[in-house]
Amino acid sequence: MSVLTAAADQSLCSPLPVLGRDVTVPLVTGGEVAYAALDYAASAPALQRVWDDIAAYAPYYGSVHRGAGYLSQLSTDLFENSRATVAEFLGCRPDDQVVFTRSTTDSLNLLAAVVPAGCQVFVYETEHHASLLPWREARVTYLNAPRTPAQAVETLERALADRDPAAPALVCVTGASNVTGELWPVEELAAVAHAHGARIVLDAAQLAPHHPVDIAELDVDWVAFSGHKLYAPFGSGVLAGRADWLRDAEPYLAGGGASRKVARRADGGVDVEWHTTAARHEAGSPNVIGAYSIASACKALTEAGFDDLVVREQRLVAAVRAGLAEVPEVTVLSLFGDDAPRVGVISFVVEGWNSSHFAAALSAEYGIGVRDGLFCAHPLVRTLLGGDPREAGGCGAPEAGPGEPSLNAIRVSFGAGTPDEHVERFVCAVKELVAQGARWTYRTEGGRCVPDRGETQLR
DSSP: OOHHHHHGGGOOOOOOOBTTTTOEEEOTTSSEEEOEEOBTTTOOOOBHHHHHHHHHHGGGOOOOSSOOSHHHHHHHHHHHHHHHHHHHHTTOOTTOEEEEESSHHHHHHHHHHHSOTTOEEEEETTSOHHHHSSOTTSEEEEEOOOSSHHHHHHHHHHHHHTSOTTSOEEEEEESBOTTTOBBOOHHHHHHHHHHTTOEEEEEOTTTTTTSOOOHHHHTOSEEEEEGGGTTSOSSOEEEEEOSHHHHHSOOSSOSTTTEEEEEEOTTSOEEEEEOSSGGGGOOSSOOHHHHHHHHHHHHHHHHHOHHHHHHHHHHHHHHHHHHHHTOTTEEEOOSSOTTSOBOSEEEEEETTOOHHHHHHHHHHHHOEEOEEEOTTOHHHHHHHTTSOTTOOOOSSOSSSOTTSOOSOEEEEEOOTTOOHHHHHHHHHHHHHHHHHOOSSOEEEETTEEEEOTTSOOOO
């Protein structure tokens, strides 16, 4: 009896139906198998509920905000109701704004564009590049990777104590690491930030799909996340939080929708009155389907019982970690240690294997999709692997051969739509690959390990 089967009666929650659950993929060794999508941290499959809602709305698709026709009015209501749904899902305060963007990256670049002049930004080196890189016009202080949650709080406390108290300041922190899955002490960090007169933005890209997020409860100033990690299609994101910096800054994009009034001046110029609402940063025709898909996903997670989904995911996390712990050659990456709470994101390396080679074998021989590389968190992964976080480098295996080690890792990630069987197959595949090796030969092509189609089976 598997670990998952033995524990199944502890959770009555079933996986949520997602697109692609019946897709089969070819194996290089022959035949086909149901695809095991275990790369949720990159992009989670869309919920069937979300896709059905989009399909039902599609015939009524129309312009938003400025049309007099029925479909335009319906689409406008749908768009604004979606904003209200997201605000409720995030526990927004009455005066908070919900701005629809393209992604977490877009949301944080938007916030970077509106920070006041002279703002000092504090960001841990452990952040995803979406959080690490947007602050090009601000004074940035990069904080070293902490090794415990308490150290994370202490590091921020020391950094903020040394700042100019008269200047505005912003702290940027992840809610759950996209590399280790570990939860960060967001509420404690928010308290430290506010005690020193700083504000804080939460990168919830990996937290929101796995765990309820409440802006008021966490007492953060902004939250950013992406639809494509929250079981909605690509191309939509959210920045939600305090309105003043958003209202006082120039629009992120200039154009229709962001402007209330535009008039020519006598000198030939143009006078513009910009909106003070979220529309100020939503110039152009809005992505109504993207906004609706996020709202639909928020409703689906809430109605399914988010707490029950969390319990089930923790059962999967425990099963994967227990299975990997049985393989001495596997080292799971962690900042805060084995006892740290985490979501369904686990990265590891395998002794004697190039990570790209191992991931390629999981895909080609077992139909399992994981991710290998540095996960758009290069300084963090290099720190965890004993490298220099200041060293430049990319993902994949551009120089290392299939059997040679590299400063890359393998990441398995899962969530509300993951069947037990996918996790069980993954654990069995890891054990088999480590014990018996790959059944096929692989070569490096374009920085990735791929099956050598000119070869035959090895075993």
